[in-house]
Amino acid sequence: xxxxxxxxxxxxxxxxxxLYGVLCRTNLVLILMALELMLNAANITLVTFSRYWAGRGxxxxxxxxxxxxxxFTLMVMAVAAAEVGVGLAIIVAxxxxxxxxxxxxxxxxxx
Amino acid sequence: MEVLFIISSIVAVAGAVLVVxxxxxxxxxxxxxxxxxxxxxxxxxxxxxxxxxxxxxIYAGALAVLFLFVLMFASDAPPxxxxxxxxxxxxxxxxxxxxxxQGREKPRFAVPSALAALIALCTLAVMYVAIMKLPASFxxxxxxxxxxxxxxxxxxxxxxxxxxxxxxxxxxxxxxxTIFDRFPLAFEVVSLLIFAAILGAVLLTRAQxxxxxxExxxxxxxxxxxxAEADHA
Numbered sequence: 001x002x003x004x005x006x007x008x009x010x011x012x013x014x015x016x017x018x019l020y021g022v023l024c025r026t027n028l029v030l031i032l033m034a035l036e037l038m039l040n041a042a043n044i045t046l047v048t049f050s051r052y053w054a055g056r057g058x059x060x061x062x063x064x065x066x067x068x069x070x071x072f073t074l075m076v077m078a079v080a081a082a083e084v085g086v087g088l089a090i091i092v093a094x095x096x097x098x099x100x101x102x103x104x105x106x107x108x109x110x111x
Numbered sequence: 112m113e114v115l116f117i118i119s120s121i122v123a124v125a126g127a128v129l130v131v132x133x134x135x136x137x138x139x140x141x142x143x144x145x146x147x148x149x150x151x152x153x154x155x156x157x158x159x160x161x162x163x164x165x166x167x168x169i170y171a172g173a174l175a176v177l178f179l180f181v182l183m184f185a186s187d188a189p190p191x192x193x194x195x196x197x198x199x200x201x202x203x204x205x206x207x208x209x210x211x212x213q214g215r216e217k218p219r220f221a222v223p224s225a226l227a228a229l230i231a232l233c234t235l236a237v238m239y240v241a242i243m244k245l246p247a248s249f250x251x252x253x254x255x256x257x258x259x260x261x262x263x264x265x266x267x268x269x270x271x272x273x274x275x276x277x278x279x280x281x282x283x284x285x286x287x288x289t290i291f292d293r294f295p296l297a298f299e300v301v302s303l304l305i306f307a308a309i310l311g312a313v314l315l316t317r318a319q320x321x322x323x324x325x326e327x328x329x330x331x332x333x334x335x336x337x338x339a340e341a342d343h344a
Contacts, residue, residue, distance in 0.1 A: 002113050002156060004249045005242055010120045010153070012238035014127050014146075016231040021131035023227035029181060030136060033143050036174065037127050040150050043162075051157045054280050055253025060261050063278070067289035070159050070281060071297075074290075077169050078301045082308030084174055088181045089312035095184075 007048045015041035028091045028101045032084060039080050043073045112156050119152025140178050147171040158255060159281040255280055264292055 014037060021034025050069025058066055091101055098105040126149055129142025147170040154163040258277035266273055278284045290298050 002116055003251055005245065006120075007116070007153070007157065008242045008245075009239065010124070012235055012242065013124060014150075015238070016235040017124070017127040017131055019234060020224075020227050020231040023230060024224040025131070027136065029178065030130075030139055033130055033139055033178065036143065036170070037130060037146060040123075040146070040170075044150060044153055044157075047154055047157045047159050047162060051159070051252055051255075051281075052249065054158070055251075055255055056248075057253070058256055058259055058280060060259055060275075063259050063261050063280075063285065064289045064293040066280065067285055067293075070162055070286060071289045071294055073159075073162055074165065074286070075297060075301055077165065078305060081169060081174060082305050084177060085308045085312045086315070088177060089315040092181060092184060093315050 004048055004052050008045060011041045011044040011048065014038075014044065026103050028094070028103060028105075029088070031103070032087050032091075036080065036084070039076060043076055046070070046073045046076070115152060116156040119149045119156065121149075122146075123149025123153060125149075136182050137179075140175065140182060143178070144171055144175045147175065157281075161281060161283045161286045261285075261288060264288075 018034045018037030018041060021037065022031055025031050025034060046069040048069075050066065050073075053069070054066040094106050095101050123146050126142045126144070126146025130139045130146065133139045133142060147166060151163045151166040151171070154160075154166055258279050260275040261278045262273045262275050276284065278288065
């Protein structure tokens, strides 16, 4: 029988792999990819708790309540799609001006 | 279910490791794709069939292709400028033969990979402790009834008693009850957000394109038109 704790541990592992990628990569596109991994891990956690909640007596009254985690996952997917769309557009814009997609390519606002 | 969970978790973690370990960006993207499919399998084992399908459709179908297009577009720099390995990979058609730029100075604020690994491991340790300290009720997922009798939102007028549907947890029907009965406003707002994001993406890329390409002068004939004119004369 599947238990919540291994699933949560797996999500934590995926999150930390994504965190490592975000921290040590310098290519903007690769940073966005690692960010997607982290969002995916959060999604797994949400779905796990939704399933846990549903396993504590699902009936007609709390049916939509039990789906809240899954609905939130759907929203995260939509927001992630929007974020990647805008983020990749920014990367393309930076690339056209600087001919590099590195994090060090646009540092004017820092100084 | 358990076997499927083990297989998909191995696939998901292997894909994630590929994403952060590969030097060639296209390989990272393939790892991301693998990881998305693994996550879809995990969703399926958690009785979220609709989410598993939308994961494949949205992430593996749309997002990965978007990443692929940007990797193709935004990597035409000469190799001296950046570590855009994908450029050469595309020209040579064999990523294993790509020469990685040597001696390139790292950006000043790049976190060294050892420190990044340390931070990630510390985060993992904190999460591990937190997960292990969960109450005893988190030891098992409870049993799930195969279907639940949910009353329809719009009832027929001449019905003696409310009409119900047998809906399974996590199915498309169950998710539609949740979206359109309980969170209709959030659904509309998110559609607005995606619309704004589309407009923003188009605007960001269009404005740059106009600046970089010089407009052709009116009356400036192309070579072919000039040649056609000469032939005519």
